[in-house]
Amino acid sequence: MIDLLHELLFNYTLRTVALGAATLGIVGGGLGTYAVLRGQSLLGDAISHAALPGIALAFLLTGSKEPIVLMLGAAGAGVVATLVILGVTEATRVKYDSALALMLAVFFGLGLVLLTYIQRHAGASQAGLDAFLFGQAAALVERDVITMAALGGAALLAMALGWKEFKLLAFDRDFGASLGFPMRSLDVVLTTLLVVAIVIGLQTVGVVLMSAVIIAPAAAARQWTDRLGVMVGLAAAFGAVSGVSGAVASASISNLPTGPTIVLVMGGVVTLSLLGAPNRGLLxxxxxxxxxxxxxxxxxxxxxxxxxxxxxxxxxxxxxxxxxxxxxxxxxxxxxxxxxxxxxxxxxxxxxxxxxxxxxxxxxxxxxxxxxxxxxxxxxxxxxxxxx
Amino acid sequence: MTLPQLEIQLVAVVVAVACALPGVFLILRRMAMMSDAISHAILPGIVVGFFITESLGSPLLIVAAALTGLLTVALVELVERTKLVKEDAAIGIVFPVLFSLGVILIARYAGDVHLDTDVVLLGELAFAPFDRFTAFGLDLGPRALWVMGAALGLNALFLALFYKELKLATFDAGLAATLGFMPGALHYALMSLVSLTAVSAFDAVGSILVVALMVGPPATAYLLTDRLAVMVGLSAGTGALGAIGGYWLAHALDASIAGAMATMTGVLFGAAVLFAPERGVVARWRRRRRQTWRFAEQMLAIHLLQHENTPEAERECRVGHLQEHLGWAASFAERVVHRAARHGTIERQNGRLRLTDPGRTVAEDALERT
Missing domain, CATH: 1.10.10.10 (Winged helix-like DNA-binding domain superfamily/Winged helix DNA-binding domain)
Incomplete structure (x- = not known):
């Protein structure tokens, strides 16, 4: 135990990975709360898959592998995918679930085309882009974590600033509109914050599993409380604890990839919450x-x-x-x-x-x-x- | 075109059609995201099956993985039934957990087996011609073609046998249950087919692109028709078109074939959104514009009819007056008059507008309808 603490504090790699995992857990859990409450859980899944072509395109256009550049590309693609999904749902009779699944897969396919194109044409310089598929926590460096923390912190700050408005949006949109709040703009802002939360985790957990980081902590937190503030705090805490324990477990056991381990821990937290939470829990x-x-x-x-x-x-x-x-x-x-x-x-x-x-x-x-x-x-x- | 190229396209088309058939019912039953969940969650089944059989093509592996798909469906229902978590969140938790389990299994035992997560997730159609199916020393073509052909046959057979039941359960589950058609059993049968198809297709196109092939072509067809049978046919056709288009796109870019197939599926869907004959954005825009003009011409005719042979006719029946009376902009009024004159409903006589006989009929018809 003491050894582990010592390692966490003084082993550069482990400390970096643990901090990164904690950051993505806190931001994903906090903002995921809104996604889960608003029935947008699977939108998170679609956004994270859709980020892939953005990452590839950002690299193709700039030739840079700076985390901030790739994250911006990912965020751009995530926003475009969200808008396309909403546009298709509004403009055609195709249902929301079909639009989600289709855009998720089509954007991912496009990302794959771009990735393989880069692989075969840009040679070795693409190394590292694959990491976004399943995440590569071990490759995190301090600068990645600082970028994650800065973006995530900004997103959380924005959530705190618009707390009352976002609460209205999540629970009674029509009432908010009748009070004169610009609900549509608020919707766009909150969804953009969700995109930010997803994007900062992609490098660590990967596009395929990132949705769980958004959904699982919030779904677990929901079982323990009926208050939004408490739920956001709990979800962030669950996210952080799962992130750090997943990171530590994968560092101490060989051949245990970080992203999937974090997701498994989160699955455990959800199971425990469903069973044991007071009042709502099954037990x-x-x-x-x-x-x-x-x-x-x-x-x-x-x-x-x-x-x-x-x-x-x-x-x-x-x-x-x-x-x-x-x-x-x-x-x-x-x-x-x-x-x-x-x-x-x-x-x-x-x-x-x-x-x-x-x-x-x-x-x-x-x-x-x-x-x-x-x-x-x-x-x-x-x-x-x-x-x- | 070389033989391997032909074979790749053949496999691609068979995969696309096999996926499109159950996909039609997935999107009509609003369960498109289940294809996403199943196609991810079969990973641990594939891994365990692979440990046992040591071959990706073994029927045992396919069955084991398909069972994992059904397990996913059951788990999602189990979590959802606690009413503690909404359905979408239940899906979004169950499949990443199962997928993670699969990735960890692969990572832990990667040294012992030849199985790569990339392969399962992304697939590589370009390798399909190298894996041959041989029997009695005879080369019978790519193995993937046989596997997918079997999946396609099974899906087509199921559809043919239970078409009526599926149709009823999809559009009126309540009535289906009342009549004793067991929509629940049908639901699980459909889910089994989805799992089986996803498992069969994963080594050709990868699990995520299975989603594109299951949802894309049916969603495209959904915009083109109101008839289920036509939708099934159109889905199969769109899937095949996307497969061939995708192959050549990948060929041109030297990129992933499966990714290009998904991209083409998206392009075809986008084309349908824009250009579908009745529901397309362009068709709707044109219809609205046509209606605007026709309504304006009717208004003009009615206006002229009201003032025909009255003392104010001299003042009322002029283009300039329409701005005041009907609230039309000058340019719009001019264009309406121009169109109406061309269609022969009005005539101009030294700046005055006069209804023709057909024009009078138009006005009277319009008035009668209101």
């Missing part, structure tokens, strides 16, 4: 269902006992457990329900397997019966009919 749900079922069973048995007592005109009359068994479907659990009721002081075992209501039990049962409209209120207590 929590199951426990709540069980508790409710038990309470319902107890109340039903108590009411059955009350019904028998009322029939016999004696509230403290003891009844055989088998009778109660016969009155409901979950026969094997009647005994358990009775034991719990006895522990609560609502029933008492008069003889072996014979049960009677206690005073407290009778009161409680009467109350329940009234709540569920099982008995009319006693005539003496009922209000007299109003005289005309």
């Amino acid at each position: 929590w749900q199951a426990w709540r269902d069980r508790r409710n079922a038990r309470r319902l069973r107890r109340e039903t048995v108590l009411l059955d006992l009350y019904a028998l007592a009322v029939k016999h005109d004696r509230l403290d009359h003891a009844h055989e457990e088998s009778v109660l068994d016969a009155m409901n479907a979950w026969t094997d659990r009647t005994h358990r329900a009775l034991r719990q009721l006895a522990a609560d002081g609502l029933v008492a075992e008069a003889a072996d397997r014979h049960w009677r209501l206690t005073d407290a039990g009778a009161t409680r049962a009467h109350q329940l019966a009234e709540e569920r409209h099982l008995v009319p209120p006693p005539a003496s207590e009922a209000e007299p009919p109003p005289a005309d």
Whole structure:
């Protein structure tokens, strides 16, 4: 553990990769929150695939492999793809999912054509462009991380500045429009920020897997909270933790590529959140269902006992457990329900397997019966009919 | 054209048509992104299948990988059914995780096997002619042609056998369920075909370009027709056209054939968006323009009819007055009058405009319709 910390702080490569992964996790998680909430999860996938021709074109035009140049190219292609997808959806009857899938694949295909063209015509100078397919975290240098942090920081700052407006956009676009906010421009700005978040991660995670960095932390964070601010913070934290642990794992185990490892960690975080998050989580749900079922069973048995007592005109009359068994479907659990009721002081075992209501039990049962409209209120207590 | 070139194009066409057939139903059922998810997520299946069979062409590998595709569909449904995550996010989480698993498996055991992530993701059609299918010492052509031919045959057979059921389940799932056609089973059958096709196609065109071939041609055909049968035919034709066009584009640029096929698919789709006979952007623009002129001519005729043989006729029935009365710009008014005169609905007499008999009919018809 100490060794690992030491390595993280003083090993240049590991520190650089970990910082890069943390940056992309924070920015991707934070801005991905909006993508997930707005139902644009797969737009992230399309943008990241579509970035490939932008990267290749930027290199073809400038001959430079500066991260900022390639990232600008990627961002340009991402924005163009987004606009084409929206344009096709609006101008034709082709549906959103078809437009997404088609543009994703067509842009990627174009990127592939350009990459292979560069490979065969520009010789060895293209080395490193392939890294954008699956990412090559180990090749990150300090300047890459600084570029990532600067762009990502700017995107997060822009998100913070437009916090209220973007919140409106995500949750009630029409209301925002009625208040006079330029919703369409805000939409363009927020989508552009998403493009930035995707672009800065491409070199580390690659175009194919980048969508998971956008979607997974946000989907996990959603399970823990119902507040936007908390969700953005949690998603950024999940992104950062997954990024760093993926980077560290791939550095310590040989032949473990960074991008896929980060994505697997994120998948784990999502699984844990789906299962364990309080309130929404599946385990929590199951426990709540069980508790409710038990309470319902107890109340039903108590009411059955009350019904028998009322029939016999004696509230403290003891009844055989088998009778109660016969009155409901979950026969094997009647005994358990009775034991719990006895522990609560609502029933008492008069003889072996014979049960009677206690005073407290009778009161409680009467109350329940009234709540569920099982008995009319006693005539003496009922209000007299109003005289005309 | 050399024999290998011909063979490559043949394989390309067969791949494109095989993908286009299930693709039609994918886009009509709004599940285009499932092709993306499946084609990525089959990677671990391919890797595991390859470890077992040590051959990319083994039928066992194809089945194992296709099962992974179905696993993806089931996992997405499982996650979605918790209602904790929306469907698109579920897709966007499940397939990268499975794909990552595949990449890691390859990276960990790369030393032992001859399998490269690039190959699975990108494919290389140019190598197809070198991998021959031989039986009894006879060379029967490229292996990919046989594999894809089988996939195409299976897809065509399924389509032929269940055409009516697919049509019903696609356009009215509720009715299909009521009539006992089991849309759920049909859904999984379709997903199986998509998986199987994606697996068969990956070593020729790569998994991402399978998406282009599954979605592109049907989306193009969708803009050209309203009939399902015609759409299936047009999809197959568009796919084939894109495949051949892509091959020659790649040939000209000396670049990836699969990438060029996807690009051509995009170009054909773009052409359909612009030039489709009825729904195309150009056709709609022209229709709108035609309607503008026709409406203006009707307005002119009605205006003249109203003032015909009235005292104000001298003042009202002049080009200059139209600006005031109908709110037309001078140039527009002049052009409307010019067109109407050419169509013979009005006549000019020393600056005055007069309705002709056909013009009167036009005005009366238009008034009657309102």
